[in-house]
Amino acid sequence: MKISRKLLFFPALAVGVIALVLAINLRPDIPTKPAGERARLVDVQVLELKAIAPRVIGFGKVVPKFEWQAIAEVTGKVVYRNPSLEKGRVLPANTVILKIDPLDYELKLTQAESDLNASRTQLAKLEQEEKNLKQTRIIENNRLDLANKELARQQNLLKKGLTSQSGVDQQYQTTLAQRKVVQDIDNQLLLYPDEKRVSQAQVKVNQAKVEEAQRSLDKTTITLPRDLRIAQVDIEENQVVNLQQTMVTAQGMDIMEVEAQLSIHDMQTLSSSLGQFSLDDSGIPQPDMSDFTASILLRSGNLEASWPAKVTRISETVDPNQATVGVILEMEQDYTQLTPETVPPLANGMFVRAAIEGQANPSWVIPERALHGDKVYLLNNESKLTIQSVEVLFRRDNQVVIDGELQYGDKLILNDLLPAIDGMALRESALSEEQEQEL
Numbered sequence: 052m053k054i055s056r057k058l059l060f061f062p063a064l065a066v067g068v069i070a071l072v073l074a075i076n077l078r079p080d081i082p083t084k085p086a087g088e089r090a091r092l093v094d095v096q097v098l099e100l101k102a103i104a105p106r107v108i109g110f111g112k113v114v115p116k117f118e119w120q121a122i123a124e125v126t127g128k129v130v131y132r133n134p135s136l137e138k139g140r141v142l143p144a145n146t147v148i149l150k151i152d153p154l155d156y157e158l159k160l161t162q163a164e165s166d167l168n169a170s171r172t173q174l175a176k177l178e179q180e181e182k183n184l185k186q187t188r189i190i191e192n193n194r195l196d197l198a199n200k201e202l203a204r205q206q207n208l209l210k211k212g213l214t215s216q217s218g219v220d221q222q223y224q225t226t227l228a229q230r231k232v233v234q235d236i237d238n239q240l241l242l243y244p245d246e247k248r249v250s251q252a253q254v255k256v257n258q259a260k261v262e263e264a265q266r267s268l269d270k271t272t273i274t275l276p277r278d279l280r281i282a283q284v285d286i287e288e289n290q291v292v293n294l295q296q297t298m299v300t301a302q303g304m305d306i307m308e309v310e311a312q313l314s315i316h317d318m319q320t321l322s323s324s325l326g327q328f329s330l331d332d333s334g335i336p337q338p339d340m341s342d343f344t345a346s347i348l349l350r351s352g353n354l355e356a357s358w359p360a361k362v363t364r365i366s367e368t369v370d371p372n373q374a375t376v377g378v379i380l381e382m383e384q385d386y387t388q389l390t391p392e393t394v395p396p397l398a399n400g401m402f403v404r405a406a407i408e409g410q411a412n413p414s415w416v417i418p419e420r421a422l423h424g425d426k427v428y429l430l431n432n433e434s435k436l437t438i439q440s441v442e443v444l445f446r447r448d449n450q451v452v453i454d455g456e457l458q459y460g461d462k463l464i465l466n467d468l469l470p471a472i473d474g475m476a477l478r479e480s481a482l483s484e485e486q487e488q489e490l
Contacts, residue, residue, distance in 0.1 A: 090476035095430050095462040096421070103452060104411035105320045105445045109311030109378065113347075113401040116381065117303030119279060123292040124270045127151040132288040136299065140281045141386075148299060149273040151292065156271060160264035167257035174250040181243040188236040195233050198226040273298070280304055282399070304386045307397040309347055310366060311405035312375040318365075320445045324409035340364070342410040345380050347403045349395075356394040358382045362407060380405055414444065414452045421465045422451050428464035428471060436468070436475045 131150035135142060142148070205222045208214040279301035286298040313321075325342055343362040348355070359382070366377030386396050421427060422443070429437040441455035462479070 090434065090478040091466075091468065092478045092480050093428075093430065093468070094465040095479050096417070096465055098415060098417075098457055098461040098463050099459060100413040101416045102411040103414050103416055103447065103450070105317075105324050105409045105452075106447050107313055107317035107321060107407050109313040109317075109375075109405045109407065111309045111311040111377070111403065111405060113307050113309050113382075113397050113399060113403060115280075115302035115304065115399055116306040116308045117277075117279075118282075119276060119301045119303075120297050121149065121273050121299040121301075123151075123294055123296045123298055125151055125156065125267050126291070126293055127153075127155065127271065128291050129286055129288050132286070136281060136284055138281055138284060141304065142275055142279060142281065142301075144275055144277045146275045147272060148275060149286065151271040151273075153268055153271040156264065156268040160261065160268055163257065163260040163264045167254065167261050170250065170253040170257045174247065174254055177243060177247050177250055181240065181247070184236060184239055184243075188233065188240065191229065191233050191236060195226070195229045198222070198229045202226045275301065277303065278305075302399060304396065305383060307382045307384065308363075309360070309380045309382070309403060309405055310377040311347075311380060311407070312370060312373060313378055313407070314375055315369070318376045318378070321407060321409040323444075324412055343407055345405060345407045347380065347382065347405045349401060349403050354395075358384070358394070358397065360405065378405075378407060380407075415441075415454065415457050416450050416452055417463055418465060419446070419449045419451055420467070421463055422453070423467065423471070427453070427455075428466075428468060430462040430464055430477055430479060434477055434479070436464070436471065436473060436477055438471060438473045 128151065129149060130152050131147075133142075133146065133148040135146075136148045202219075202222045202225075205214055205219045209216065209219050280303075281299065282302050283300040284298075285296075285300075286292060292298060321343070340362045345360040345362050346357055347360050348357045360380040361382075362378060363381050364379050366379060369376055382397060384397055389396055417427065422441075425440055425443065427439050427441055429439050431437045439455060439457070441453040441457070444452040444454055446452070464477070468475075
C-alpha cells in the first residue's frame with residue numbers, strides 16, 4: 052500500500068514548528084554588560100597668555116638704493132673713455148670715466164678771467180682817483196683858508212685907508228675862484244660811491260662768469276662720486292654728446308632694497324602689533340619701524356642664503372594687479388669682504404623671499420588642531436563641553452593666535468569631537484609632562 056506524498060507534508064511541517072518552538076524556549080540568555088560611564092575622554096590644555104609676534108611672508112626683487120646717472124651738462128666730443136668703463140665692472144670712487152673736449156670751455160674761461168681783470172683794474176683806478184681827489188681837496192681847502200684870511204686882512208686895511216677898493220675886490224674874486232675849486236672837488240667826490248658800486252657790481256658779474264666757465268670746464272671731466280657698479284654705458288669715444296644726454300648709469304652695492312609685496316590683511320596684522328602710532332611734528336602718524344625685524348632669503352638650486360634686513364618704509368601705492376602693499380626693506384653688505392666661501396652678493400634683480408616679524412604681545416595661543424572653524428571647545432568646571440566663539444588674529448608655526456571671551460586657566464579641549472554638543476559630559480585625560488611640553 053503506497054502513502055501519498057502530499058500526506059507526508061503535514062507531519063513534516065508539524066515537526067519543524069515543534070523544533071522551532073523548542074529552540075526559542077531552550078536558548079540561553081545573552082550575557083549583558085552593565086552600563087558604564089558615558090563621558091567622552093578628551094585631552095586638554097590650560098590657556099595662558101604667551102608673547103608671540105605676527106610673522107608674514109612676502110616676495111620682491113632686489114634693487115640698489117643708490118643709482119647714479121652721468122648726464123651731460125656740456126656739449127662736445129668725447130676725447131677719453133676709461134678702458135674699464137664696461138657693464139658689470141665695479142670702479143672705485145673718483146675714477147675718471149669720461150672726458151669731453153675742453154677747448155671751447157678753456158677759451159670761455161680765459162675770456163671771463165680777462166673781463167674780470169679789466170673790471171678789477173677799473174675799480175682800482177676809481178679807488179685811486181678818489182683817494183687822490185681827497186688829497187687834492189685838502190690842499191685846495193687850505194688854499195681857500197689862506198684866501199679867506201687874505202680877504203679879511205685886505206678888508207681891515209681898507210678900513211684903515213691903507214689899501215684901495217680895487218685890491219679888496221681882486222682878493223674877493225680870488226677867494227670866490229678858490230671856493231669854486233673846492234666845490235667842484237666835493238661834487239666829484241659825491242659821484243665816486245655810485246661809480247664804485249657800478250664797478251663792484253661789474254666785478255661780481257665777471258667773477259660769476261669766471262666761476263660758471265670754470266664749472267663748465269670741470270664738467271668736461273666725468274668722475275664717479277663713490278664706489279659703483281657700472282650698469283649701462285651709452286657713449287663711445289669720439290662721439291658727440293648733447294645736453295641732458297645720459298651717458299652712463301651706475302649703481303651702489305653697499306645698501307640694497309627689496310619692495311616685498313604683502314597682502315593688505317598681513318600688513319594690517321603687522322601694524323596692529325605696534326599698538327598706537329607716534330606723531331611727528333606736523334601731526335602725521337608715523338609707525339615705529341624699528342620694532343619690526345626682517346630677513347630675506349635667496350634659494351637657487353642647492354644654494355640657500357639669507358641676510359638680515361631693516362624695515363624702512365611702506366610703499367605709496369597698492370599694486371593694481373595683485374592688490375598688495377609694498378614694504379621696503381634695506382640690507383647692508385660689505386662687498387669688499389666677499390670671498391668664494393661667503394654668501395653671494397646681493398645684485399639688482401634678484402627675486403627673494405622676505406620674512407617680516409612684528410612686535411611680540413601677550414596673546415592667547417592655541418594649537419591649530421584645537422580650532423574648529425571660528426570656535427574652540429572648553430571644558431568647564433562641571434566637566435561639560437562649552438563651545439566658545441573666537442576671532443582668529445593670525446597663524447604662525449602651526450599655532451593660532453585668537454581673541455575672545457577667554458580667561459586665564461580655561462581648559463582648552465584639543466580633540467575633535469564628533470558630534471560636538473554643548474553641555475555634553477567629558478572626562479579629562481592625564482597627559483604626561485612630555486606631551487604637555489609638546490602642546
